[in-house]
Amino acid sequence: MVIEADQLFFAYPGTKKRILHGLSFSIGPGEIFGFLGPSGAGKSTTQKILIGALKSYEGRVQVLGEEIRNSRSDYYERIGVAFEFPNFYAKLTALENLKLFRSLYAGETEDPMRLLERVGLGDAAHAKVSELSKGMKMRLNFCRALLHRPPVLFLDEPTSGLDPVNARIMKELMLERRAEGTTIVITTHNMQAAEELCDRVAFIVDGRIKLIDSPRELRLRQGKKRVRVEYMDGEQRHTEEFAIDGLHRNERFLALLARFEVETIHSLEASLEQIFIDVTGRTLA
Amino acid sequence: MLKYRILLLNDARHIWKDPMLMAALLGPIAVIAFARFVFVPLSGWLEGQFAFSLLPYTDFAAVFLLLTIPLLPGTMAGLLMLDERDEHLIGYYAATPLTRGGYLAYRLFMPSLLSALLSAAFILLSDLAVIGPGAMHAFLLLAIEAPCFSLFLAAYAGNKVEGLALSKLSGLLFAGPAVAAFVPEPWQYAGAWIPSYWPAKVYFLGANDEPVLSSALPVAGLLFHLFLLWLLIRAFLKRID
Numbered sequence: 452m453v454i455e456a457d458q459l460f461f462a463y464p465g466t467k468k469r470i471l472h473g474l475s476f477s478i479g480p481g482e483i484f485g486f487l488g489p490s491g492a493g494k495s496t497t498q499k500i501l502i503g504a505l506k507s508y509e510g511r512v513q514v515l516g517e518e519i520r521n522s523r524s525d526y527y528e529r530i531g532v533a534f535e536f537p538n539f540y541a542k543l544t545a546l547e548n549l550k551l552f553r554s555l556y557a558g559e560t561e562d563p564m565r566l567l568e569r570v571g572l573g574d575a576a577h578a579k580v581s582e583l584s585k586g587m588k589m590r591l592n593f594c595r596a597l598l599h600r601p602p603v604l605f606l607d608e609p610t611s612g613l614d615p616v617n618a619r620i621m622k623e624l625m626l627e628r629r630a631e632g633t634t635i636v637i638t639t640h641n642m643q644a645a646e647e648l649c650d651r652v653a654f655i656v657d658g659r660i661k662l663i664d665s666p667r668e669l670r671l672r673q674g675k676k677r678v679r680v681e682y683m684d685g686e687q688r689h690t691e692e693f694a695i696d697g698l699h700r701n702e703r704f705l706a707l708l709a710r711f712e713v714e715t716i717h718s719l720e721a722s723l724e725q726i727f728i729d730v731t732g733r734t735l736a
Numbered sequence: 737m738l739k740y741r742i743l744l745l746n747d748a749r750h751i752w753k754d755p756m757l758m759a760a761l762l763g764p765i766a767v768i769a770f771a772r773f774v775f776v777p778l779s780g781w782l783e784g785q786f787a788f789s790l791l792p793y794t795d796f797a798a799v800f801l802l803l804t805i806p807l808l809p810g811t812m813a814g815l816l817m818l819d820e821r822d823e824h825l826i827g828y829y830a831a832t833p834l835t836r837g838g839y840l841a842y843r844l845f846m847p848s849l850l851s852a853l854l855s856a857a858f859i860l861l862s863d864l865a866v867i868g869p870g871a872m873h874a875f876l877l878l879a880i881e882a883p884c885f886s887l888f889l890a891a892y893a894g895n896k897v898e899g900l901a902l903s904k905l906s907g908l909l910f911a912g913p914a915v916a917a918f919v920p921e922p923w924q925y926a927g928a929w930i931p932s933y934w935p936a937k938v939y940f941l942g943a944n945d946e947p948v949l950s951s952a953l954p955v956a957g958l959l960f961h962l963f964l965l966w967l968l969i970r971a972f973l974k975r976i977d
Contacts, residue, residue: 502831524833532831538824540746544754554742555832595828 453603453634454478454501458510461496461658470496471658473510478636478651480602483629485645487723488655489733491728494605494638497655501719502605504533514603528558531596535608537588545572545591549598556599566594566701586617589735593624604628604635612643620650643726646670652723654670656731666723673729674720680704680710692719739834743842750816758899760812764805771801771862789969795943798864799913799936802874806882807859809850811903813882814889817843817972820900821890828977837854840969844883851882872944873954874935880961887968891975912936934960 454477461471466682471493474727480483486494499505500512507518513519515529516645539548549563565575570590575583589609596604609625611619625648639645645652646666655662676695681688689711693704695718707713721729728734751757771898783852813865820826830836855875858864885906893899912932915924917940927933934957940952 504830505828514959523759523840524835527831527835530826530831532826534831538826538828540750540825542750543746543821549743551746552828552832555739555829557833607829 452477452569453480453482454484454636455512456497456501456512456513458507459497459512461500461505461507462572464507469510469658472485474655474658474660475664476588476653476660480628480634480636480655481632482623482650483635483637483648485649486636486655487640487642487645487652487727489640492655493658494655496643496658497604498607498636498638502530503527505720512651525557528556528599529601529603531599531601531604532604533592533596533604533609535611537585537592538590539580539591539595542579544577544579544631545583546576548591549594552595553598559601560599561597563594563598566597567591570594571620586613586620589617589621591617597628602633604633606635606637608639608641610639610641615649618644642727646723654727654731656733661731670720670723671725674718675728677719679715679719680707680713680717681715682707682713690712739838740842741829744834744846746815747816747920755848757812757815760808760815761850763808764858767801767804768858768862771798771858773878775864788911794864794926795866795940796913796917798862798943799865799939800872800910801862802858802865802878802939803909803913803935805854806847806851806926807903807906807909808809809847809854810885811906813843813847814823814886814893814903815896815899817886817890818893821976822895830943840972842968844886847882852879855879859879866939868942870939873942873957874939877931877935877938877957877961880909880958880965881935882929882938884961884964885963885966891968891971905961905962916940928960931961931964 456477457475459471459474460469462469463554467691474497475495486492486497496505500508500519501514503519503522503526508520511518514522517526519526539545540551545565545567549566551565564573564576567573568595572587572590572594575587579587580591593606593609596606606625610621613621618725622644625637629635632640637645649666651663651665651668653663664678677688677700678695679692681690683689691703691707694699697706746829751761775790775794783789820829824837826839831837834842852875855878859867859871859875865871889899889902893902909930909932912927912930912934913936915927915930916933919927924933934953938951938954938957941947941953
């Protein structure tokens with residue numbers, strides 16, 4: 452396993468109230484793992500522990516075989532971090548910012564210009580960061596996390612505030628990294644992004660993990676094994692549902708396909724958002 | 737060391753592009769030039785015009801000018817830290833091999849080094865300062881005051897504009913040498929909470945040929961400055977958390 456947490460408890464120094472209550476999870480190599488939960492659920496605190504920013508935790512947390520509370524500065528040679536807000540030196544260009552952060556690493560690093568080209572920012576390399584759009588800054592933020600070729604990436608709300616085109620670009624970039632074997636940990640409250648990207652998700656509410664599973668499994672298991680058909684009968688639109696089992700023998704279904712103009716057919720698996728509400732009793736707002 | 741060299745180059749670029757930061761760097765050089773080339777002629781002119789000589793106050797003037805030196809690199813580093821704090825860049829540095837501690841060490845070392853170099857230049861080149869153990873100890877305390885001032889701005893200013901306003905409060909620090917020079921003992925110890933009191937006090941001890949090294953004052957001044965530095969580091973870390 453790349454990341455393993457066992458009975459992780461945490462309270463901020465100077466407070467008695469625990470934020471995390473015995474989290475246990477493990478994340479394998481080349482996996483995209485999502486922490487989903489509403490604001491204040493504990494997902495950002497979990498991420499801060501994983502990136503070594505909070506070390507006064509109880510329990511066991513290992514990343515790449517190293518207990519986080521004992522980690523030193525060389526730990527950051529092996530992890531890449533992109534926070535939710537893509538902050539840079541606004542007066543420097545995109546390329547200058549990347550060169551500055553690249554200089555902080557002792558190991559092998561990527562050519563910043565090549566990275567920029569890979570994320571479609573080659574033409575903006577010499578533009579000041581203050582002139583870039585939010586989508587461009589998010590891609591630049593992603594580049595910064597990749598500079599030192601880390602085997603593990605931590606991304607906080609990687610598609611937050613992005614238009615659909617830029618969100619799609621970000622998702623493709625993450626999937627590319629996964630294909631190259633990088634383990635990616637995402638914290639988000641964007642269910643759609645999690646559904647599309649994550650191999651497994653953990654639902655966190657009130658500092659506890661309520662469930663861990665793959666979005667696909669969850670949607671199939673918690674949904675109905677049925678299809679809904681919308682069709683037109685003359686000027687009238689009708690809807691009917693059928694069990695998926697034995698659908699190829701279902702006479703009514705087959706007749707409907709033959710006799711009417713079918714507009715849509717949808718399987719009725721549950722949405723991740725609905726599952727979250729069912730499992731946790733909470734919304735993600 | 738490469739990472740510190742690149743950070744230094746980045747700072748140099750920032751300072752070059754920002755006239756205010758540039759002024760903070762060049763200010764101490766202007767202070768040294770004033771002390772060396774203007775003070776004595778000015779004193780002569782005042783004596784001729786108003787029968788008032790500055791020369792009896794040379795030690796006070798030397799300390800007064802010397803105290804401005806750490807304020808300027810301290811302000812410069814404080815404003816850079818404020819920018820980085822507001823842009824949440826410190827969190828990004830913390831997630832690199834530089835780490836938060838390395839960032840803080842670099843940011844505090846630079847004003848300290850600049851203050852030490854420029855204070856030493858003042859002591860050696862101004863022709864006003866009395867070179868001796870008093871000046872040497874004052875030089876050490878001023879090297880600690882510069883990062884204290886950076887931290888004060890970065891911990892307590894809400895933004896860069898507030899940082900500039902707070903930097904004006906540095907004028908209060910000139911009360912330190914005034915108390916040390918003009919308030920009789922033991923009453924002047926009431927001003928010991930002013931950081932600049934201590935370098936002024938030890939400088940005057942040395943300038944008046946009183947024992948510096950055998951006195952408890954340099955040690956007390958050093959402890960006070962280290963305590964202040966510790967308090968301000970804590971305040972800054974609390975602010976960025």
